[in-house]
Amino acid sequence: MRNTARWAATLGLSAAAVCGPLTGASVATPASAPASLYAPSAMVLTIGHGDNAATVTPERAVTLTCAPRASGTHPAAAEACAELRDVGGDFDALTARDDVQCTKEYNPVLVTVQGVWQGKRVDYKRTFGNACVKDSYGSTVFAF
Template identity: 50%
Template sequence: MRYIAKSLLLATTALGIAVAPGTGSAGAAQTGPQSLYAPSALVLTVTAGDDAVNGSVLRAVTLTCKPKAGGTHPDAGAACTQLRAQGARFESIVTADSGVLCTRQWDPVTVTADGVWDGRRVAFTHTFGNSCLKEGADGIVFGF
């Protein structure tokens, strides 16, 4: 029994779940997160091709916005600010036009966002006709 209790303590510590002695029963005060997932944590990718599943991943980063901005995104703070300002509507981020002129060559690039935003599951995919269109429209979130 002592082995099981020690294993549970190690597992909850590794997951960042706070467990105080005497808590954990129904109706008891809970300390720590209500979920195993961060309220706003995403994996963002840029993939060569028009299909994120079959394409070649060129770059991938993590972005955590709550409790604070972080992850491997090169400008996590600005990316979180942009997502909050847009209400995490990725469509509005990727359709913004910065006035960049691009050729019409078809060399598709696909961006994805998978994870959790404000406690809700997020799965977003958008394909640009080429990397110039991506660079001209994606702002900070997919700018890595």
């Protein structure tokens, strides 16, 4: 039951993040004109405690839209989008900062990202040893 509720919440947030920007006022454009010059970049990021995506209940979820402009419920959307652009949308390329020291306590934190980055599907999961380790990666992307 928990897993069903988690997936329902994630899918609902994903749909809102991806489809929300598309529900604006209708504007008459020529049939040959593209709807946007930017490929969509909209994602839902979640955080939960545990190391198994099937059993972890998200404790916090935010939306992040990077194209055509940075927006969403992420507290630092513009900075997070800039960091993702710097690594080409590759979440694995976000590395820990050298100026952060964390304890070796194992209290796993699972981060998931689902959505679209520049028109390509994103389905990312990463388990960090603890919240300090998570916060040391990508100064703003995972800080919510």
